[in-house]
Amino acid sequence: MEHTVLVTGSTEGLGRLSAESLLADGHHVVVHARNGSRAETLSDLVDRGATLVTADLADARAVWRLASELGGSGLTAVIHNAGVLSGPDVLPVNVVAPYLLTALLPDVRRHVVLTSGMHRGGSASLDRIDWHTSTGSSYSDSKLFVTAIAAALPRLRPGVVAHAVDPGWVPTKMGGAGAPDDLEAGHRTQDWLAVTDDPDAETPGYWYHGERATPQTAVRDSAFQDALLAALADVTGERIRRSGAPD
DSSP states (O other), rough: OOOOEEEEEESSSHHHHHHHHHHHHEEEEEEEEEEEEHHHGHHHHTTTEEEEEEEOTTHHHOOOOOOOOTSSOOOEEEOOOOOSSTTHHHHIIIIHHHHHHHHHOOOOOOEEEOGGGGGGOOEEEEEEEOOTTTTTOHHHHHHHHHHHHHHHHHSSSOOEEEEEEEEEEEETTTTTTTTTOHHHHHHHHHHHHHHHOOOGGGGEEEEETTEOOOOOOOGGOOHHHHHHHHHHHHHHHOOOOOTOOOO
16 A cells, blocks of 8 residues: 655655655655755655655744645655754754644644654653743653653544654764664664554554564653643644544
């Protein structure tokens, strides 16, 4: 079965590898770049049939425009791959953007978020966080938050499957050339989860290199999930609506 998959942050690293792999397997891939200059690196994938979109995920207005552009495009899955390690865009890119895309694309059945083993060191406190910058939070916090969003989504939208994938510490621009993990294994799990018909993938989960793993306890705490989602709804003006719920 052919799927249509959006891979955010697909100009390099794991996102690029996912886009290449899914295209090679015969799926329709929507590749994403931050801007026109970065988009030039995706020309070969566009020549192979990928659809190109551009948006600065640190800008909520750009994320809204991207969601509007993609609405009705037949997306079956999103791999929320884009991320930054440090600087003012940690929360906007790592958390707010995937939250908004999830809220604004209600017809997408599968969401796969890229997390990190560092989420286990994140704080579940939502006090003093400025969602527009990294003030009051860290990369580890951001990965805890996005992992919790993935865990909450199937509860809010029955029939939707969401997974969080730890790709390992791999030798990408973010991970560094000396990273010890397997780059190939680093993208295979999210690629598989986005398109597989395997019944095991219908049960949401947290994954590492093709195997289910156990996330930090707060990830599965529904009270924390609800508080996180409420905070994000307040700051964005959008909420992940329950299936069948009125606007």
